[in-house]
Amino acid sequence: MRYLPLTDADRTAMLAVIGAPSVDALFADVPESAHLYGPIEGLPLHAGEQSVERHMRRLSAQNLSAADAPFFLGAGAYRHHVPASVDHLIQRGEFLTAYTPYQPEIAQGTLQMLFEFQTQVARLLGCDVANASMYDGSTAAWEAVVMARRITKRSGVLIHDGLHPHYVSTIQTMARFTGDVIDYAPPVLASDCGEDALVARIDGGTSCVVVQYPDILGRLPDLAAIAAAAQAHGALLIAVVTEPVALGAIASPGELGADIVVGEGQSLGVGLQFGGPYLGLFATRDKYVRQMPGRLCGETVDAAGRRSFVLTLSTREQHIRREKATSNICTNSGLCALAFSAHVTLLGEKGLRALAAENHRLACDVADRLAAIPGVEVVNDSFFNEFTVRIGRDARQVVRDLAAQQVLAGVSLGRLYPQEAGLADGLLVAVTETVTPEDIDALVAGLEGVLA
Structure with a gap:
């Protein structure tokens, strides 16, 4: 069956009932920067299925996957091993x-x-x-x-x-x-x-x-x-x-x-x-x-x-x-x-406690390594597997510089609080059981390099 949209008279009647002057008024709370007035940039108006697949794969290849680089991001979403x-x-x-x-x-x-x-x-x-x-x-x-x-x-x-x-x-x-x-x-x-x-x-x-x-x-x-x-x-x-x-x-x-x-x-x-x-x-x-x-x-x-x-x-x-x-x-x-x-269920109580202990142990190791870098200060007195460091410069740029080196170093507080100048040099670092010694070495070397 063909989809039949509402008529102009239908829309007018509905808008009158809810008291809105136009359909556009229903989107008043959406920021102008989020409005889309034309085709999505970079996508062709029409293409064959294989061409679309190739194009989407090229776009996907620009991502740096959590599994393909040392990964220290957290802030509410964490990379753990899922059996x-x-x-x-x-x-x-x-x-x-x-x-x-x-x-x-x-x-x-x-x-x-x-x-x-x-x-x-x-x-x-x-x-x-x-x-x-x-x-x-x-x-x-x-x-x-x-x-x-x-x-x-x-x-x-x-x-x-x-x-x-x-x-x-x-x-x-x-x-x-x-x-x-x-x-x-x-x-x-x-x-x-x-x-x-x-x-x-x-x-x-x-x-x-x-x-x-x-x-x-x-x-x-x-x-x-x-x-x-x-x-x-x-x-x-x-x-x-x-x-x-x-x-x-x-x-x-x-x-x-x-x-x-x-x-x-x-x-x-x-x-x-x-x-x-x-x-x-x-x-x-x-x-x-x-x-x-x-x-x-x-x-x-x-x-x-x-x-x-x-x-x-x-x-x-x-x-x-x-x-x-x-x-x-x-x-x-x-x-x-x-x-x-x-x-x-697979973990059980003992497994969950062991997993938590390993997360905390690794996080303590990373915090100690980072605290030894000149210009880096660990803010926390206590933490589980995530902590904040001050790095003396805009953490957003540091995160970008390290990502260019294939190291996902953490979440900059400037990204979470863009209006708060006092948080701009804060970097939130999360450490889970998926982090290897080589990952830690790469993070420490990368921070030492960009902060030198």
Whole structure:
């Protein structure tokens, strides 16, 4: 059937109902620099299939892959080794074509996997209950903020300066539509996490305090102290974990008093994948379970008394009345959740702890090597597998110079905070088990060369 677009009269009627003067007005929030008014530069208007394939391969060859160079990038997305068995398992027939499990009688494999996933996430994050996943860490962080608003009936959102700036932007964007008041300022390059100053800003109007753990500079905030202060004022502590492997070595946020714990699950089972799809983690205390977004899978028995799995709680608008819904999230990240669960199962508790220990050991070795380079200062007093160094010059250019030498040296803070001059010489370095001694030598030699 031929696709029939709307008529001019249809568009006019729709615009009149929503009160917009034109279709272009619907894109007012999109920056002008992001508008596309013609064909994409560099692509022919038409070409044969083989010509397009050759052209795309040439473009792809310009990328410097994480697997083809010493790789020290992190800042919320981490390169870990994913066992080949993970990919094999997620392609099994009982999982491969399964979507949202609306019909439990034909989705038992998916439902059981999600049930196991929830158990793993709850234990890892130190909470009573976890949902069946969300889109990614940043949107999970926003859902936690709006959940806190429902619970506390307050609108003040206090964000620690160490929260990833992309997460901050997501929260700020969504808060425009809810009236939540965001209190946030970018970090300063210092080893002190500033807990005292953060606690001093909590008051009777604070709905929640949002703290990343470890934070964007790799530091480890004192969650227990912040949790006690927040709860003393009737506010909730939301902990954000962007590197779940860290929880094999450090205390879980729930154990330290966090009321809601969210995070990005990409590190376990999910590759870097050019930035997505990723996996949002969400867990909380049992008493808040009915305010949690998304869905819960539960265990029960069928009519014959056999163990079976169902959707126990669904609080999104597709399942219940819109005014009663906690979220309009359309689906969980089922395939990524399956990959996460398979990887965690293969590791087990001992394996996860060993993996975390190896990450930390290698990061300490790299930090010591870099600290010995003239002009380089390690900012952190403590860290897991990611830390910040000051290099005395614009880190963006240093990163470009090292990339030209086939070394992916880290993430410049100037890229994350382009308006903050005081962060321009900061370089965020992440070290995982995939880093070899030769990679470390290449990073040290490259930094020594460009800083000489």
